[in-house]
Amino acid sequence: MIQVEHLTRRYGEVTAVDDVSFSIGSGEVVGLLGHNGAGKTTIMKMLTGYLEPTSGSIRVDHLTVGPDTRQIQARIGYLPENCPVWPEMTVIDFLHYQASLHGIPENERTKAIARAIQRADLKAKATDEIQTLSRGYRQRVGVAQAILHQPDIVILDEPTNGLDPTQIHQMRDLIRELSKTATVIVSTHILQEVQAVCERVLIMRAGKLVIDKRLDELRESDRIRLVTGADARPALERVARLSVVEPIRTDSGRDSQGQSSGQRYEYRLLADETLLPEIASQLVAANVPILNLSPDERDLERVFAEVNGEVEHG
Numbered sequence: 525m526i527q528v529e530h531l532t533r534r535y536g537e538v539t540a541v542d543d544v545s546f547s548i549g550s551g552e553v554v555g556l557l558g559h560n561g562a563g564k565t566t567i568m569k570m571l572t573g574y575l576e577p578t579s580g581s582i583r584v585d586h587l588t589v590g591p592d593t594r595q596i597q598a599r600i601g602y603l604p605e606n607c608p609v610w611p612e613m614t615v616i617d618f619l620h621y622q623a624s625l626h627g628i629p630e631n632e633r634t635k636a637i638a639r640a641i642q643r644a645d646l647k648a649k650a651t652d653e654i655q656t657l658s659r660g661y662r663q664r665v666g667v668a669q670a671i672l673h674q675p676d677i678v679i680l681d682e683p684t685n686g687l688d689p690t691q692i693h694q695m696r697d698l699i700r701e702l703s704k705t706a707t708v709i710v711s712t713h714i715l716q717e718v719q720a721v722c723e724r725v726l727i728m729r730a731g732k733l734v735i736d737k738r739l740d741e742l743r744e745s746d747r748i749r750l751v752t753g754a755d756a757r758p759a760l761e762r763v764a765r766l767s768v769v770e771p772i773r774t775d776s777g778r779d780s781q782g783q784s785s786g787q788r789y790e791y792r793l794l795a796d797e798t799l800l801p802e803i804a805s806q807l808v809a810a811n812v813p814i815l816n817l818s819p820d821e822r823d824l825e826r827v828f829a830e831v832n833g834e835v836e837h838g
């Protein structure tokens with residue numbers, strides 16, 4: 525549905541987005557994750573046609589951003605990072621105004637607004653002035669304006685920014701609800717946000733796309749963690765399909781009284797879990813005490829830390 529190819533955006537000397545390519549299928553819920561300044565907002569602004577790429581292309585089905593920007597914008601709902609909402613307007617007046625900006629015909633506006641209010645769960649606040657609303661409700665007003673024209677793509681930039689835990693929970697429910705009828709892209713620097721609502725993550729670092737994976741693929745491990753009470757390498761050499769063994773550390777273990785409880789050897793093995801039984805039997809045959817033998821699972825937090833150079837890769 526969305527095809528981004530070799531997208532680059534420079535601001536003078538700064539390359540904010542650097543040769544980024546990805547595609548997103550219809551109905552996917554994708555998290556765009558990266559530290560502040562990674563280039564997320566710049567990508568969102570280009571996707572929504574508010575900022576021109578320096579080079580590269582964005583297509584939505586058969587439409588191309590540039591020549592077909594107006595048609596693409598009609599299909600996209602966008603919640604910008606700091607969604608401008610007019611504080612002195614009531615929710616309903618603001619949505620009327622936004623409906624006119626979206627080009628919704630006058631005779632359809634009331635229905636469109638009622639639908640957006642209902643989906644964003646704003647009924648109780650519809651006639652309140654926006655300045656009297658909590659930050660959570662204001663964000664929902666932002667979402668309501670984004671979905672007024674029933675877009676099939678919804679792009680949300682930092683949707684839970686500044687919300688308290690209850691409001692975050694409500695916003696996540698709202699995103700899940702939106703994902704039933706639209707492709708959703710959520711930009712965030714908060715890992716939990718991606719974990720809570722997305723099925724796929726694009727991780728940006730310094731303008732580059734460094735990871736594009738489904739969350740369930742990310743969790744799959746191609747490594748095994750092994751802790752033994754003796755040097756395991758001679759036994760591991762007998763495991764035919766095991767090519768890489770990284771010794772991580774050797775400690776002299778201490779029990780709770782501070783007495784020496786023998787050596788501890790820790791390894792990371794480049795192998796998937798189907799090799800666990802063979803590794804175990806070779807270790808047992810060689811009389812190597814096994815203290816731990818398990819898939820070395822990576823969660824999103826670890827992957828994110830790795831790509832940002834905050835921990836060693838591995």
Ligand SMILES: Nc1ncnc2c1ncn2[C@@H]1O[C@H](COP(=O)(O)OP(=O)(O)OP(=O)(O)O)[C@@H](O)[C@H]1O
Nearest residue numbers: 535538540558559560561562563564565566567713
């Ligand atoms: N209008 C601009 N002029 C010059 N540099 C800019 C401009 N907008 C963004 N940048 C720079 O481009 C880089 C990417 O910024 P961008 O706002 O896209 O990142 P981000 O991942 O969305 O971060 P944040 O979450 O802080 O908004 C940063 O180095 C930023 O300073």
